[in-house]
Amino acid sequence: MPETPDSTGDGGAVATKPPRxxxxxxxxxxxxxxxxxxxxxxxxxxxxxxxxxxxTPRGRALQSFSNFFLHLYPVKIPKRVLRMRYSFRLGxxxxxxxxxxxxxxxxxxxxxxxxxxxxxxxxxxxxxxxxFGQLVRNVHRWSAHLMVLAVFLHLVRTFYAGAYKKPRExxxxxxxxxxxxxxxxSFTGYLLPWDQLSYWAVTVGTNLxxxxxxxxxxxxxxxxxxxxxxxxxxxxxxALHVAVLPLSLVLxxxxxxWRVRKDGFAVERTSTGAFEEExxxxxxxxxxxxxxxxLYGGRTRVLGVVDRESITAEDRSVDDTVFTWPxxxxxxxxxxxxxCATVLALGVAFAAPLRGLxxxxxxxxxxxxxxxxxxxxxxxxxxxxxxxxxxxxxxxxIVLLLLPYIDRNPSTVARERxxxxxxxxxxxxxxxxxxxxxxxxxxxxxxxxxxxxxxxIEM
Amino acid sequence: MGSTRREFLRNSWKAxxxxxxxxxxxxxxxxxxxxALPAAGxxxxxGSVSTYAPETATYVTAGRLFVANTGTRLFALSQKxxxxxxxxxxxxxxxHFECPCHGSKYDIGGEWITGPSPRGMDRFPLxxxxxxxxxxxxxxxxxxxxxxxxxxxxxKGPSCAPKA
Numbered sequence: 334m335p336e337t338p339d340s341t342g343d344g345g346a347v348a349t350k351p352p353r354x355x356x357x358x359x360x361x362x363x364x365x366x367x368x369x370x371x372x373x374x375x376x377x378x379x380x381x382x383x384x385x386x387x388x389t390p391r392g393r394a395l396q397s398f399s400n401f402f403l404h405l406y407p408v409k410i411p412k413r414v415l416r417m418r419y420s421f422r423l424g425x426x427x428x429x430x431x432x433x434x435x436x437x438x439x440x441x442x443x444x445x446x447x448x449x450x451x452x453x454x455x456x457x458x459x460x461x462x463x464x465f466g467q468l469v470r471n472v473h474r475w476s477a478h479l480m481v482l483a484v485f486l487h488l489v490r491t492f493y494a495g496a497y498k499k500p501r502e503x504x505x506x507x508x509x510x511x512x513x514x515x516x517x518x519s520f521t522g523y524l525l526p527w528d529q530l531s532y533w534a535v536t537v538g539t540n541l542x543x544x545x546x547x548x549x550x551x552x553x554x555x556x557x558x559x560x561x562x563x564x565x566x567x568x569x570x571x572a573l574h575v576a577v578l579p580l581s582l583v584l585x586x587x588x589x590x591w592r593v594r595k596d597g598f599a600v601e602r603t604s605t606g607a608f609e610e611e612x613x614x615x616x617x618x619x620x621x622x623x624x625x626x627x628l629y630g631g632r633t634r635v636l637g638v639v640d641r642e643s644i645t646a647e648d649r650s651v652d653d654t655v656f657t658w659p660x661x662x663x664x665x666x667x668x669x670x671x672x673c674a675t676v677l678a679l680g681v682a683f684a685a686p687l688r689g690l691x692x693x694x695x696x697x698x699x700x701x702x703x704x705x706x707x708x709x710x711x712x713x714x715x716x717x718x719x720x721x722x723x724x725x726x727x728x729x730x731i732v733l734l735l736l737p738y739i740d741r742n743p744s745t746v747a748r749e750r751x752x753x754x755x756x757x758x759x760x761x762x763x764x765x766x767x768x769x770x771x772x773x774x775x776x777x778x779x780x781x782x783x784x785x786x787x788x789x790i791e792m
Numbered sequence: 793m794g795s796t797r798r799e800f801l802r803n804s805w806k807a808x809x810x811x812x813x814x815x816x817x818x819x820x821x822x823x824x825x826x827x828a829l830p831a832a833g834x835x836x837x838x839g840s841v842s843t844y845a846p847e848t849a850t851y852v853t854a855g856r857l858f859v860a861n862t863g864t865r866l867f868a869l870s871q872k873x874x875x876x877x878x879x880x881x882x883x884x885x886x887x888h889f890e891c892p893c894h895g896s897k898y899d900i901g902g903e904w905i906t907g908p909s910p911r912g913m914d915r916f917p918l919x920x921x922x923x924x925x926x927x928x929x930x931x932x933x934x935x936x937x938x939x940x941x942x943x944x945x946x947x948k949g950p951s952c953a954p955k956a
Contacts, residue, residue, distance in 0.1 A: 533893070536876070536877045536878065537876045537893060540876040555821070555824050555825065558824070558826045559826045561872075561877075565826065569824075693879070694853070694879060696880075696881070696891075696892050696893060697892070698892040699892060700878055700892060710894075714894050716908075717910065718875065718876070718908070718910065779894045779895040780895065
């Protein structure tokens with residue numbers, strides 16, 4: 334039966350079944366006799382999916398409302414959000430990488446025992462005796478590296494876009510915590526293969542703790558659970574890596590994404606821009622004589638009680654929004670496939686390193702920290718550990734956490750925030766240069782070498 | 793009146809919650825805190841003084857330490873670099889301890905020569921039981937300050953860190 338458009342926007346389908354209950358939207362089901370159509374009309378199917386797939390505005394909106402996963406997205410989004418350079422899809426890429434890490438991580442858990450006697454053997458067995466074991470480990474490793482990189486780029490992008498400004502200050506804070514959790518996950522995972530690389534990188538990393546005044550030794554003892562890295566360290570790092578940190582990260586990630594929805598998409602805004610003027614120039618609503626005062630103080634009623642600051646006055650003469658499904662989703666699917674393809678290609682091309690069994694009596698030359706801590710290690714070779722290992726990184730994290738509250742300039746336009754951009758860019762450049770030197774230009778005994786003579790970095 | 797019944801109850805809940813948090817924190821700390829330090833604490837007998845030739849450092853696996861004879865004195869030096877905990881090997885050719893991680897160097901007495909380490913190598917107390925040297929690994933003596941140059945001698949040969 335050919336469909337004819339009608340005024341209800343339901344695609345002209347004919348009702349063949351009454352609604353199951355009051356919760357089901359009043360919608361018509363196509364009376365086709367095919368088996369797929371019969372299943373779609375069945376009570377069981379409709380208890381799971383409460384309405385048919387309808388290619389109409391109403392159908393797409395219902396699609397978003399009634400699907401748990403699509404519910405993460407708004408029903409409609411401004412067209413400019415679709416542009417690649419709006420966010421470079423970094424946040425989404427990170428979510429995909431985290432998903433890959435969860436799946437490959439659970440796979441690896443089936444073949445791994447967190448014991449100093451068997452951990453290294455398990456890694457060797459994974460390489461030689463488990464189907465796709467080496468590949469899955471490589472993909473896990475590469476996804477972890479890329480996730481650290483993507484989280485870092487996401488932070489940099491958010492800074493330059495000024496997207497941490499009101500009302501998104503707290504979401505920036507959560508983002509910085511997510512960065513720390515990502516580094517924590519990467520660092521705890523580093524020890525698990527129990528080879529020379531992991532043993533000494535973690536030795537160097539945990540010994541940094543002892544320079545923290547007052548608590549340092551206690552924190553180090555809690556972390557490694559003994560006088561030196563051993564069985565209790567491995568077990569602690571394992572528990573942190575597979576349970577504590579992933580759960581914390583998932584929780585924070587949900588809050589992060591939820592707040593992106595609640596705080597709205599970032600818009601470019603100058604200090605005296607049109608947006609703000611329009612938003613604040615809205616006439617105050619007439620207050621009913623007997624109304625409770627707190628409901629109306631500084632708030633405008635638009636479909637309920639809304640903070641006036643969160644209203645973004647946009648020119649609505651042309652509707653510039655598009656449906657998330659399919660416009661945004663199809664882009665996300667492409668980005669997700671691209672991310673999977675990238676880590677798979679890296680995993681096929683480059684194997685995750687596995688050096689000799691961890692040997693507490695032989696420090697390899699050079700003992701390098703993971704690349705994202707190489708800048709810190711480089712700094713450590715120049716300054717006192719208290720300064721380079723504790724004060725500078727802790728200070729950097731605190732400044733990052735407080736950034737939205739320190740930078741009170743409301744503008745997001747680059748030419749109106751030169752000071753912030755110059756300071757941030759300088760610090761960023763220093764961090765990148767230190768990391769590149771520490772990663773590529775340091776050889777045995779931390780001597781300066783040219784990277785083209787020999788590479789001492791192992792990913 | 794200072795506080796209403798409601799305020800009192802609300803504050804009681806807060807105080808109770810804070811106490812509960814403290815108790816949870818304390819029990820977590822107590823259960824995760826390492827109780828015994830298994831490797832440390834033993835007295836190790838190191839044999840006769842005469843087994844340690846002057847200007848040599850001998851590694852003792854049981855104590856994870858070096859017995860260094862400076863020519864005038866005997867020291868038990870912890871293998872752990874005071875900088876970031878790497879194991880410091882003794883370089884026979886130069887006669888110095890050379891840390892491979894960040895390039896700290898120490899003389900035969902464990903005194904700091906160069907590198908990012910904040911002090912010299914940590915020591916364990918030695919005692920004599922007849923002719924036998926005994927080291928007590930339960931006590932760590934913090935290494936000498938950076939300025940100490942009592943046992944310093946210039947490198948007698950090439951350094952062990954390969955030059956790139």
